[in-house]
Amino acid sequence: MTSPVERTSLTDLFGAALAQLAKLLQNEFDLARAELSEKVREIGGALKFILAGAVIVIPALVMVLFAIARGLASLGMPEGLADLIVGVAAAALAFILIGLGARRLSAGALKPTVTLDQISRDKVAAEEAFR
Numbered sequence: 001m002t003s004p005v006e007r008t009s010l011t012d013l014f015g016a017a018l019a020q021l022a023k024l025l026q027n028e029f030d031l032a033r034a035e036l037s038e039k040v041r042e043i044g045g046a047l048k049f050i051l052a053g054a055v056i057v058i059p060a061l062v063m064v065l066f067a068i069a070r071g072l073a074s075l076g077m078p079e080g081l082a083d084l085i086v087g088v089a090a091a092a093l094a095f096i097l098i099g100l101g102a103r104r105l106s107a108g109a110l111k112p113t114v115t116l117d118q119i120s121r122d123k124v125a126a127e128e129a130f131r
Contacts, residue, residue, distance in 0.1 A: 024122055028115070035112040043105060050101030057097060061090050 065086045072082035 021126070024126075028119055028122065031118055032112060032115040035115045039112065046101050046104035049104065050098065053097040053101070057093070061093070065090055 068089075069079070069082045069086045072085065073079045077085075
């Protein structure tokens with residue numbers, strides 16, 4: 001039969017283990033919150049690039065596109081064909097800019113890798129501690 005001192009010690013140890021587990025979970029949530037905040041800032045930065053590219057490229061492209069189409073037409077190309085060629089080139093440039101911004105918003109770039117790695121390490125440590 002165990003003595004009251006041993007029961008108290010086991011109870012204390014179990015309580016301390018639960019307290020440490022609660023603290024570990026709180027630390028994981030804090031880490032996840034901090035990492036997600038960082039990812040939100042990255043999204044904001046990516047959106048700024050997309051918006052800046054869209055705002056700057058529109059008036060500049062309009063002027064350049066008119067000039068290019070006028071230049072092609074002055075070389076003897078039919079105006080409709082010149083406009084089509086210039087429009088396709090402008091669309092290609094727009095897709096490139098959108099692609100650059102979208103790449104910054106990919107799921108892999110936004111994955112909270114630090115938190116996931118830490119949770120894996122904590123899981124291994126907890127399994128070893130309770131063996």
